[in-house]
Amino acid sequence: MRYLSDVAALARKDLLLELRAKETIPAMLLFVLSALTIFHFAIPRGSSDVAALGLLWVAIVFTSLLGLTRAFVPEREQGLMDALIMAPCDRSTIWLAKTLSVIAFLGVAEVVALPAFTLFFSGLNLKTVAAVVLADIGIASVGTLTGAMAVAGNARELIQPLLFLPLSIPVIVGGIGASATAGPKFLLFLALYDAVFVLLSWAAFDFVAAEA
């Protein structure tokens, strides 16, 4: 119960910081809409729906990277990771709260991005929407861990994409697979990815935070 109370307090803090600063979500919205607009004009008329869905997943991954790069900015700029890791709470609560807030930011971006995609390209089926939800969980859990690793490093702006993008390749594979093929195979693949990386990130955060 205390664990959840700590997560709630930390997540509330992250959401409050974004509400006050209004930096991450507007940037993500602008980026994803710009990317979809560019893709709309860039791919030839008559291209397949699968190609368009591929671009949707590219837009989602790079939009999430933008949000993830900002995830630990308050802690990094003001040295607050020290204050958080000294608190007598389980350090994984910091990761879980940050992951939940990243999922919330991604959700807001996608509430705008998915209708924009249907406007520019083609309609989306329920499987694609389910894949996006599953992908958000995986992206946020892995990306929050790599974000915390980047806080500890010197070349922070380089480390986050270098660590996160290779780990997000299975999300793209699973997302496009779920969108373009019949059957639940790729949704199960995304769910498995989530289960593995949520568990790994949750367990590893204590060590990462100690170095941050």
Next chain:
Amino acid sequence: MVSARNLSKRYDTRRIFDKVDIDLDEGGFLLVTGPNGAGKTTLLRVLAGLAAPTSGELVLPVRGEIGYLGHEPLVYKQLTPRENLTLFGRLYRVPDREQRIKALLERFALWDVRDKAVATFSRGMQQRLGLGRVLLHEPKLLILDEPFNALDTAGAALLDEELATRSRRAVVVATHDPGRVEGLATERLAFT
């Protein structure tokens, strides 16, 4: 409360400090002096549990019983003083949290600005809030790194009072200008 034997810290081949011994009991006051860049901050971070020593033995109070104030106040500048202290009060499981926060904000002359963003505060006000943050959970070991540097006159006077009235708390203060707290020290460690 704090016991260190042959404590050393190196970054690669660079020696930060070497074979430091510390014994600090309840009510003890360790004054760490030395010029800038001598390794005082690194030692304090090791004593706060924020960095691991390269070698040596170290016994510290458990996490949550240590209060550390570094060069930065370690508060969220987009949040208000009340929101900051409420967050840390929850994480540190401070009993009677609301009353304790009110008392601290009044004591540090921040009650009137309790609902204003910390970003609008002067550096001295921010550091007073930082001091409130480390005292909120009544730590058994209080570690202060150059605490008077960023404090305004009112904050410095409050800190003088806090340090002078310590009872069962152990205190470690690092400063390059020891005059202000020299008389309180029970242990001394000089870096060169």
